[in-house]
Amino acid sequence: MLTDERHQLIRDRLAAEGRVLAGELASRFGVSEDTVRRDLREMAKAGQCRRVYGGAVAAALFAAAPVSLRGSHAIEEKMRLARAAVTLLSSGQSLFIDGGTTNAAIARAIPRDLELTIATNSLSVASALSEHALVELIVLGGRFDRNLGTCVGADTLAAVAQLGADLFFLGSCGLDASRGVTAFDSAEAEVKRAMARNSAGIVIAVTNDKLATAAPYRVAGPEAIRHLVVEKTAPAVTLADFERQGAEIRFA
Amino acid sequence: MLTDERHQLIRDRLAAEGRVLAGELASRFGVSEDTVRRDLREMAKAGQCRRVYGGAVAAALFAAAPVSLRGSHAIEEKMRLARAAVTLLSSGQSLFIDGGTTNAAIARAIPRDLELTIATNSLSVASALSEHALVELIVLGGRFDRNLGTCVGADTLAAVAQLGADLFFLGSCGLDASRGVTAFDSAEAEVKRAMARNSAGIVIAVTNDKLATAAPYRVAGPEAIRHLVVEKTAPAVTLADFERQGAEIRFA
DNA sequence: CCGCTTCTTGCACAAACATGCAAAACATGC
DNA sequence: GCATGTTTTGCATGTTTGTGCAAGAAGCGG
Numbered sequence: 066m067l068t069d070e071r072h073q074l075i076r077d078r079l080a081a082e083g084r085v086l087a088g089e090l091a092s093r094f095g096v097s098e099d100t101v102r103r104d105l106r107e108m109a110k111a112g113q114c115r116r117v118y119g120g121a122v123a124a125a126l127f128a129a130a131p132v133s134l135r136g137s138h139a140i141e142e143k144m145r146l147a148r149a150a151v152t153l154l155s156s157g158q159s160l161f162i163d164g165g166t167t168n169a170a171i172a173r174a175i176p177r178d179l180e181l182t183i184a185t186n187s188l189s190v191a192s193a194l195s196e197h198a199l200v201e202l203i204v205l206g207g208r209f210d211r212n213l214g215t216c217v218g219a220d221t222l223a224a225v226a227q228l229g230a231d232l233f234f235l236g237s238c239g240l241d242a243s244r245g246v247t248a249f250d251s252a253e254a255e256v257k258r259a260m261a262r263n264s265a266g267i268v269i270a271v272t273n274d275k276l277a278t279a280a281p282y283r284v285a286g287p288e289a290i291r292h293l294v295v296e297k298t299a300p301a302v303t304l305a306d307f308e309r310q311g312a313e314i315r316f317a
Numbered sequence: 318m319l320t321d322e323r324h325q326l327i328r329d330r331l332a333a334e335g336r337v338l339a340g341e342l343a344s345r346f347g348v349s350e351d352t353v354r355r356d357l358r359e360m361a362k363a364g365q366c367r368r369v370y371g372g373a374v375a376a377a378l379f380a381a382a383p384v385s386l387r388g389s390h391a392i393e394e395k396m397r398l399a400r401a402a403v404t405l406l407s408s409g410q411s412l413f414i415d416g417g418t419t420n421a422a423i424a425r426a427i428p429r430d431l432e433l434t435i436a437t438n439s440l441s442v443a444s445a446l447s448e449h450a451l452v453e454l455i456v457l458g459g460r461f462d463r464n465l466g467t468c469v470g471a472d473t474l475a476a477v478a479q480l481g482a483d484l485f486f487l488g489s490c491g492l493d494a495s496r497g498v499t500a501f502d503s504a505e506a507e508v509k510r511a512m513a514r515n516s517a518g519i520v521i522a523v524t525n526d527k528l529a530t531a532a533p534y535r536v537a538g539p540e541a542i543r544h545l546v547v548e549k550t551a552p553a554v555t556l557a558d559f560e561r562q563g564a565e566i567r568f569a
Numbered sequence: 570c571c572g573c574t575t576c577t578t579g580c581a582c583a584a585a586c587a588t589g590c591a592a593a594a595c596a597t598g599c
Numbered sequence: 600g601c602a603t604g605t606t607t608t609g610c611a612t613g614t615t616t617g618t619g620c621a622a623g624a625a626g627c628g629g
């Protein structure tokens with residue numbers, strides 16, 4: 066039996082009954098339970114079902130699409146960064162989180178037992194947080210830019226202006242010790258600036274490829290960065306520049 | 318029995334009766350009372366019920382209702398409704414789409430070659446549309462209600478007030494020929510009313526189980542419905558009542 | 570006050586799980 | 600053909616999770 070066939074049969078069964086049991090599928094297909102579990106894991110990752118202890122249940126039509134981290138190259142690395150970044154959090158804080166795959170990974174990595182207030186203009190961040198029961202989630206609406214995956218424009222700016230946060234997780238397009246944080250898009254930069262203005266501290270998590278690069282639109286100076294989360298392999302000389310300007314470096 | 322199934326059954330029972338008893342659930346499910354208590358504790362933590370001595374009662378304002386619709390049996394039916402509903406669309410229109418599983422299905426069914434402007438307060442609708450290149454998507458932000466899957470509250474109302482639409486796809490909680498469209502939640506109803514006010518026409522797509530039912534909060538009178546999309550098996554007598562008040566019936 | 574029920578907590582055990590590894594089946598390139 | 604790499608699978612491994620039981624605390628009613 067082909068892997069793909071199995072997946073199709075599982076999908077059929079999910080559509081018909083709404084749930085499947087790992088053990089039952091294993092004996093039905095004549096494969097080990099491990100194989101079934103692998104199947105279910107993959108399908109869950111693709112958003113085709115939701116994994117539960119003992120089997121899987123049909124994906125809720127209700128739920129938003131899973132955060133697509135596919136297509137981004139450094140998934141592993143970003144998840145590592147995310148795990149390091151969320152150690153900065155504690156219950157009771159309020160956050161701004163903007164767009165980008167790294168921030169989506171961070172949103173996913175936020176422990177479910179933290180009580181937080183989070184405002185975001187990113188659809189994938191919002192989706193990732195939509196089932197965190199203890200998170201008060203505020204969606205910053207506006208015109209949706211599908212290149213960025215975030216809302217931008219006057220409405221978004223107005224929404225940001227009404228809020229304040231302890232920390233701002235800034236998705237950085239370019240990060241340079243002299244020019245600071247920069248973005249590729251004017252509207253995007255404007256929203257980021259507004260969030261920065263209304264936050265007590267800025268957190269940036271970046272992969273090495275963004276370090277020592279710059280984009281046209283300036284968002285925040287290097288001195289505004291409070292926490293910088295980087296890979297272990299980040300060039301020490303660059304980090305020293307940021308550290309000199311007040312950033313606290315944290316390695317993933 | 319899966320843990321998740323138990324939770325779902327408890328939610329259903331809470332929605333139907335408003336309260337559950339730990340002992341009763343234990344014997345019904347064939348598990349120990351400790352397990353049921355654990356379930357109730359978790360669900361209470363997730364805001365799905367309120368724990369009381371001896372069992373649990375429904376969380377404030379009927380939070381269980383939308384979640385219990387996740388039952389996957391109706392997915393096929395909703396997709397059929399969705400395919401029928403999108404035939405009402407043509408390029409150039411602007412739409413409001415609110416929450417609910419049926420509207421999520423409609424959003425998914427919208428053809429990619431239509432040029433539309435769509436405003437929604439539903440995260441799942443926004444996600445579904447986030448890759449429709451020709452759709453100008455406007456996210457109506459605000460406080461996210463995870464039971465509804467939509468944004469509600471003052472910010473959302475303000476965002477709606479700035480817009481107008483040709484059609485409003487109204488996700489209906491209850492639909493009755495005399496009381497019209499009704500909702501379970503006050504904040505939800507308020508947003509729906511605002512969208513209705515700013516739309517030229519209202520479209521409602523419902524499965525049979527919603528027909529001839531009503532919820533506490535009134536959204537719009539029956540005469541406000543322009544298009545009503547229903548299953549082929551919908552009771553003719555009920556449909557006639559709507560038709561008499563100006564609705565155009567369309568079968569899936 | 571007391572007796573009763575319900576609840577939480579700690580613990581133990583089994584089932585379900587992820588992970589690493591090796592064998593087999595397959596494709597790819599020289 | 601043959602070496603090499605990839606994918607799939609099952610198995611052995613520790614680990615995690617769900618469950619029931621027991622003991623003590625807390626709520627409830629007399």
